[in-house]
Amino acid sequence: MAGKHLEPVPQSSSTTIIAPRVKKGLPKFRLAIIAALLVLGGGSLLTAWWPGSSDHVSNATRNELQKSFATLAPLQLEPVAPQDMERALDTMHLDTPQRAQLRAAVTSSLATHQTDQTRLVWVEVWDFASEDGDVVHLASAGFSIDCNLLNAHQRIAIPVDATHRLTVTGAVDGGGGITLGIHTSTGPVLLPVLAPGQTLQLPLGI
Structure with a gap:
């Protein structure tokens, strides 16, 4: 997970992947390894070892996700407790001046109990299909970060301001x-399946 802080970094428009040359006789070697993994029940190991694994989401599921998003209620995200602020800031990978600035803003908001000022909340993200290298760009209240999606849940902190909006942009599609x-x-x-460059605006019901 690589931070993109306060100023979005332009995304590369395309990526060229050059396949490595395969030595003669390698397919037979791979077939032997695949057979051994299947016999030993190593399905998960096979998925990780064999290149080209990508998402396979049916059109029916895509349509259902799109319909659900059309009626999406504001997302209820867990506020960061005051005693957890430093741990939350650690997940954002801010430089020292940015960290001090955000800490001061959040501390002021907590002291005055103003709901329209900057606060920190936890957001937990994951790849709900194949772990194939998908990346999303999250942006909120002037802060942004790129998240490499895994099947395991990842918990990070983000600031929320009076707009109560989280912007999600597709960055890299693993397939x-x-x-x-x-x-x-x-x-x-579960959000609609995104393409690189596609953006969703998520309401936050903090």
Whole structure:
């Protein structure tokens, strides 16, 4: 997970991948390894070892995700407790001046109990399909970060201001579309399958 802080960094428009040359006789070697893994029940190991694994989301599922998003209620995200502020700031990978600035803003908001000022909340993201290298760009209240999606849930802190909006942009598609899940206080939310450059505006019900 690489931070993009306060100023979005332009994304590369395309990536060229050059396949390595395969030595003569390698396919037979791979087939032997695949057979051994299947006999030993190593399905998960096979998925990780064999290149080209990508998302396979049916059109019916894509349509259902799109319909659900059209009626999406504001996401309820867990506020960062005051005693957890430093741990939360660690997940954002800010430089020293930015960290001090955000800490001061959040501390002021907590002291005055103003709901329209900057606060920190936890957001938990994961790839709900194949772990194939999908990346999303999250932006909120002037802060942004790129998240490499894994099947394991990743928990990071983000600031929320009076707009109560989280912008999600597809950055890298590992194959078959970018599949992002967000865990909220009321349960998991699976977003529509994204293409690189596609953006969703998520309302936050903090």
